[in-house]
Amino acid sequence: MTRTEKPAESPAGQEEDVLNRLVAEHQRQVYSLALRLTGNAAAADDITQETFISAWRHLKGFRGESSLKTWLLRIAANKVRSYWRWKKLRSWVGLGTRDEDGEGAALEDLLPDDPAGRPEQAALAADLERRVQKAINLLPTRQREVAVLRAQGLALAEIGAALGMAEGTVKAHWFEARRKLEVSLGEYL
């Protein structure tokens, strides 16, 4: 979908098709953002669903002045912030946090589509997943947000708009985050 394009108005019968295309095009980026910012696969799945459902309900209000991808990622980033607020609140009122629930991805979700060499590939994928998430978790919050949005292909100016930061600040955060990630994940680069 191009920068300013938004799904065409469609008859009720074609709604599902339009929504399917919208989700297929952006679900990987929305899920990646949610996963990297929460470090929790179950929460990332919930946030991805909530993001698309909220966006779908408010789509008529979207004028297409910014990229649809940027809009979706901003909604997802806001939902991640709500998730952390909710977790803090739960912790504050003594309901505890269930950090371990859904923290890692289910092994079957990591299995490659190609059946050949599945167990080895799944183990390698799980190991890489843990190392990448650990490296991201070590970053301060702002650097983490910038790095994750950058990883979804957003320009520095778009990240600034999404997070309410000056472009120069985004650049500085990205520079620092990148330096740290390159140290942590050097063997994969």
Add this chain to the structure above:
Amino acid sequence: MKDEEKEERLVSLLAARRSEAFWAAQRARITAGALQKSGPARAWLLAPAAAAAALLIVLLAKPRLPVPAPETVVSTAFLEHLDLLDDMDVLEAVSEEEL
């Protein structure tokens, strides 16, 4: 390795890797959820009746209503505004020019 290539490799590492089956199942769940008659839409149909019932209850209960404890008031207000938080996630993501 060139700087751009290194950045590209780093960025690709940060992406979530999942099987096609995972993406397809997630897509199906999202589509089903989004195309369901939404809660707010159903709530809107019931809103006039709910408002009248609430008003009646308030009017009938007012003389005998004990003053609620402050923490109850805060909890109730918080619960009543939970739905608004969901909309806030979207509204915060819309720039002023878009609104």
